[in-house]
Amino acid sequence: MTEVLEGRPSVADTVWTEPVSLIDSVPRSVAMLALFVVFIALWQAVHGFGIVSPIILPSPWATFMDILFVGQNLISGGYMLPALGVTIAEVILGFAIALAIGFSLGVLVGETKFGERAVMPYLVAIDTMPKVAFAPLFLGWLGFGISSKVALAAFIATFSIVVGTAAGLHAAEENARMLFKTMGATRLQTLVKMKLPMALPQIFTGLKLAAVGVMAGAITGEFIGGGKGFGELIRVAAAQLNTPRVFSLITYLSLLGLSLFWTVVWLERKLVFWRRSSIGEGIAGQ
Amino acid sequence: MTAAATKIEQVGHLGRPVYQLRNVAKSYVRRKLHALDAVDLTLTEGSFSSVIGPSGCGKSTLLKIMSGLVPPSQGSVVLEGRPVTGPRSDIGMMFQQATLFPWRTTLQNVVLPIEIRDGKAAAARKHDAARDLLELVGLKGFENAYPNELSGGMAQRAAICRMLVTEPAVLLLDEPFSALDELARDFMNMELQRICTARNATAFLVTHSIPEAVILSNVVYVMSPRPGRFVEAVTIDLPRPRTLDMMTEPRFGAYVQRIRARLDQGAFI
Ligand SMILES: Nc1ncnc2c1ncn2[C@@H]1O[C@H](COP(=O)(O)OP(=O)(O)OP(=O)(O)O)[C@@H](O)[C@H]1O
Numbered sequence: 096m097t098e099v100l101e102g103r104p105s106v107a108d109t110v111w112t113e114p115v116s117l118i119d120s121v122p123r124s125v126a127m128l129a130l131f132v133v134f135i136a137l138w139q140a141v142h143g144f145g146i147v148s149p150i151i152l153p154s155p156w157a158t159f160m161d162i163l164f165v166g167q168n169l170i171s172g173g174y175m176l177p178a179l180g181v182t183i184a185e186v187i188l189g190f191a192i193a194l195a196i197g198f199s200l201g202v203l204v205g206e207t208k209f210g211e212r213a214v215m216p217y218l219v220a221i222d223t224m225p226k227v228a229f230a231p232l233f234l235g236w237l238g239f240g241i242s243s244k245v246a247l248a249a250f251i252a253t254f255s256i257v258v259g260t261a262a263g264l265h266a267a268e269e270n271a272r273m274l275f276k277t278m279g280a281t282r283l284q285t286l287v288k289m290k291l292p293m294a295l296p297q298i299f300t301g302l303k304l305a306a307v308g309v310m311a312g313a314i315t316g317e318f319i320g321g322g323k324g325f326g327e328l329i330r331v332a333a334a335q336l337n338t339p340r341v342f343s344l345i346t347y348l349s350l351l352g353l354s355l356f357w358t359v360v361w362l363e364r365k366l367v368f369w370r371r372s373s374i375g376e377g378i379a380g381q
Numbered sequence: 382m383t384a385a386a387t388k389i390e391q392v393g394h395l396g397r398p399v400y401q402l403r404n405v406a407k408s409y410v411r412r413k414l415h416a417l418d419a420v421d422l423t424l425t426e427g428s429f430s431s432v433i434g435p436s437g438c439g440k441s442t443l444l445k446i447m448s449g450l451v452p453p454s455q456g457s458v459v460l461e462g463r464p465v466t467g468p469r470s471d472i473g474m475m476f477q478q479a480t481l482f483p484w485r486t487t488l489q490n491v492v493l494p495i496e497i498r499d500g501k502a503a504a505a506r507k508h509d510a511a512r513d514l515l516e517l518v519g520l521k522g523f524e525n526a527y528p529n530e531l532s533g534g535m536a537q538r539a540a541i542c543r544m545l546v547t548e549p550a551v552l553l554l555d556e557p558f559s560a561l562d563e564l565a566r567d568f569m570n571m572e573l574q575r576i577c578t579a580r581n582a583t584a585f586l587v588t589h590s591i592p593e594a595v596i597l598s599n600v601v602y603v604m605s606p607r608p609g610r611f612v613e614a615v616t617i618d619l620p621r622p623r624t625l626d627m628m629t630e631p632r633f634g635a636y637v638q639r640i641r642a643r644l645d646q647g648a649f650i
């Protein structure tokens with residue numbers, strides 16, 4: 096036996112390992128940074144060759160400088176800080192209202208026959224409408240102050256929370272229901288101790304969509320109804336053809352949106368600790 | 382058929398009767414489906430009985446009626462002299478899935494029935510008893526583990542503790558270990574026997590496994606295809622405590638053979 100194998104690599108030396116693809120071996124932060132650099136280089140190239148007018152596409156450098164300028168203005172308490180405050184207030188109030196109404200309606204729809212049969216069809220009907228079309232109505236009812244923007248933001252964000260909550264409550268499996276029945280649980284006990292915790296992952300999917308929606312609602316409200324928020328600053332800068340300013344203001348808005356989104360994700364990880372969800376869930380969902 | 386009927390009547394008048402079912406039948410009106418034909422059954426204190434029958438013959442339906450989850454279309458169910466009209470705390474029930482809740486530790490899952498019946502404070506007072514139960518089924522050290530850290534067999538053992546924590550007089554078991562592999566299943570069956578003997582609990586088991594039914598039971602009821610009814614009650618005359626070694630005995634094989642023959646026959650009725 097040994098003679099036959101002599102001079103050849105022994106079988107035990109052959110190792111079979113999982114193939115590692117190139118992208119797997121690169122840390123996520125490095126991959127993100129690399130993509131960012133490529134993006135900036137492309138942007139600089141498009142700008143440098145003069146393909147697009149600077150009024151339409153400013154240089155990365157001009158944009159970067161403007162981001163610094165706006166940042167300095169915000170930190171030193173310049174005129175942009177109150178504007179940011181207004182938009183933050185709209186977003187937070189809108190989100191809170193959407194959460195309160197969306198959760199209550201979700202429980203009504205998910206828990207009661209009446210809600211499922213009578214309320215749900217109307218909610219679906221409204222949800223399929225383009226909701227920004229209601230903006231002029233809110234302006235007419237609530238005026239040009241902050242409340243009309245809050246209303247639009249909340250209106251846009253509510254439905255995903257309703258759907259998430261109701262779907263989550265329906266997801267409670269038959270076995271768990273039966274178990275609670277054998278234990279003689281009341282309806283409220285079943286809801287609080289079983290259905291709601293089980294619904295949490297889907298409720299959070301709804302909340303993540305709402306976090307995105309509430310930003311869109313607030314800014315749309317400011318575009319259409321004016322006021323003193325960040326959206327108004329963007330509108331003015333665009334009207335003055337100050338494109339770098341538009342870009343840098345959008346950057347700060349996306350930071351605001353991201354912090355809201357990440358707060359929700361952080362809360363989800365705290366509350367739904369038994370389940371690891373991916374970030375994309377919620378944006379890609381529905 | 383009359384021979385079988387008389388046989389059923391003879392069975393189980395040795396100890397004190399605990400469960401009495403008279404002429405219980407069930408039709409699911411909505412689907413116009415006759416699930417269960419007239420079933421008569423008496424379970425005596427401390428006895429272990431199994432029911433075996435083809436899929437869809439109404440075994441789970443029977444168990445749900447006995448536990449008060451579903452009302453029968455006809456007939457009466459009496460437990461300890463009181464008619465069963467809804468879920469009761471002297472009934473312990475177990476299903477094929479362990480159904481532990483992932484946001485509760487093993488210990489919190491075990492005391493859940495107490496928390497629901499008597500509140501959080503009462504559940505906290507039961508922690509010591511629950512720990513003893515967990516130790517009994519070999520889950521010592523896993524009290525504070527979450528269910529996703531338990532294997533299937535461990536989860537099922539925790540579910541046994543949850544069923545036992547209210548100290549039920551009767552145990553209704555719907556294929557409790559059918560999701561486990563054969564080794565784990567044999568082990569769990571022996572555990573179950575030990576627990577039932579220690580507590581003098583009356584047990585009623587639904588299963589698809591003939592050997593499992595024979596090794597555990599005093600009586601095995603064989604059910605016909607839908608609408609289900611008992612076609613034979615086989616008294617298993619093997620000494621207790623039963624051991625896994627008994628499965629190799631000719632007597633054991635004879636019981637298995639007899640029940641299998643009855644089931645095959647039933648499939649063509
Ligand atoms: N809630 C229900 N509504 C209508 N029909 C039902 C309901 N539950 C069960 N059935 C029907 O009653 C019959 C008996 O069901 P059951 O679950 O009792 O069978 P089983 O003997 O437990 O089957 P298995 O061995 O597969 O678990 C089946 O035909 C099933 O479709």
Ligand SMILES: [Mg+2]
Nearest residue numbers: 440441442555
């Ligand atoms: Mg069944």
